[in-house]
Amino acid sequence: MIMSANSRPEKELPIISKPANQALDLAGYYKLEQFTEVTEAELLKLHGMGPKGIRMLKAALQERGLSFAKKS
Known part of the structure; x- marks a missing residue:
């Protein structure tokens, strides 16, 4: 399935x-706030x-006053 630029x-x-940007893109990371839930x-x-x-x-x-999730 091909995604258009408007659907992302x-x-x-x-x-x-x-490579890092592609890795984040493939993993579904698009917003900084998402990283507060990952270490x-x-x-x-x-x-x-x-x-x-x-x-x-x-x-x-x-x-932005945010940080990565802490190790549990």
């Missing part, structure tokens, strides 16, 4: 790297996501 949610994530460790399991991407997402979250 608008992304508000920082541009990290092509850094969980994101690092995504193929293409690395420490640099985590740092960039963390900075973007902090700008």
Whole structure:
């Protein structure tokens, strides 16, 4: 099934790297608020996501007063 550009949610994530952005896209992450429900460790399991991407997402979250979920 082919998705049109209009059927996808608008992304508000920082541009990290092509592999990291693709990994987040495939996992369904489009809004920063979604990362408050996931830990850094969980994101690092995504193929293409690395420490640099985590740092960039963390900075973007902090700008909005948000943070990753805490380890349980």
